[in-house]
Amino acid sequence: MTRAQPGETESAPDTLYGYIWRISGRRQIWLALLSSVVFPLTMVPLELQRRMVNNAIGNLDLRLLWLLSAAYVGVVLVQGGLKYVMNVYREVISERAIRSMRRHIYSGIHSGRPALGADTPTDTPTGGPKVSMVVAEVEPLGGFVGESISVPLVQIGALASVLGYMLWIEPRIATASFVLYLPQLYVVPRIQAAINRRVEKRIVLLRELGQQLVDEADPSHTTEADAKRYDQRIDEIYRQRKRVAHLRSFLTLLNNLLEHTGTISVLLIGGWLAIRGRTDVGTIVAFVSGVGRISEPWRELVAFYRRASDARVRYRLVRESLDLLKVP
Secondary structure, eight states, rough: OOOOOTTOOOOOSHHHHHHHHHHHHHHHHHHHHHHHHGGGGGHHHHHHHHHHHIITTTTTTTHHHHHHHHHHHHHHHHHHHHHHHHHHHHHHHHHHHHHHHHHHHHHHHHHHHOOTOOOTTTOOHHHHHHHHIIIIIHHHHHHHHTTHHHHHHHHHHHHHHHHHHHHHOHHHHHHHHTTTHHHHHHHHHHHHHHHHHHHHHHHHHHHHHHHHHTOOOOOGGHHHHHHHHHHHHHHHHHHHHHHHHHHHHHHHHHHHHHHHHHHHHHHHHHHHHHHHHHHOHHHHHHHHHHHHHHHHHHHHHHHHHHHHHHHHHHHHHHHHHHHHHHHO
């Protein structure tokens, strides 16, 4: 986003991703290209594990075992190096976004300031909400900008790569393992909707709390009713945070249960097939590791969905506030 000149403010896009593209579109393209190199490497260690067990250990070939081990270490180092570069670049994009948002909000505040002697609209953000937007609310929102495209790209790519590999090696075990994650497609959006309502209410309460502190800067004018209203607000903020914590912890619990169930299903189904001579031990070892590699991107995608929903709520509230600031 170009910096607005003093006395004017650039209109914010209607959608969060419209804003992300405006302020970091070119950098997001580079980050997406880097991400597309990272996720295909996810399935390589699985195949190396399978060959180490079946070909090297199974045939007592020490030389092959050393070669495959060296290849494994090499792949891990390359993947780790690429992730390091990608994570640093994400942070740079996020920090630039935070700086841009603070400039935009500052311009909006000053361009929306009523003329001397004019009445301020009753719903226009004043001292407390302005401070909240500039200092606190842009941090999680700007932090989301850096991961908005690269995180889902990497995690979906990793999930597709590992699942595709597992389906190619042993489709029966792969299908049984993946089906266990499908209930989250129903549960997560509904829980996240409840979280969003509580996050939005908490942001509004924090703004009201900040405004009250600004209005009561002189302690001599603070009444008992003001103190009571302050206590009520911080109690309600506490209740909203506690409810959000319960909901998020439930999602974590659900994911952990499914991850362990996936491991058990691989050992049960894979062991049954191995006993009947329909698969080999190397495949089972690769699949046990593969379930972990499926659960990790799945867990990250669920967490990303939660952060994206939270960021949309925050962006809408900030944008609505900026629109109010333009009221003459």
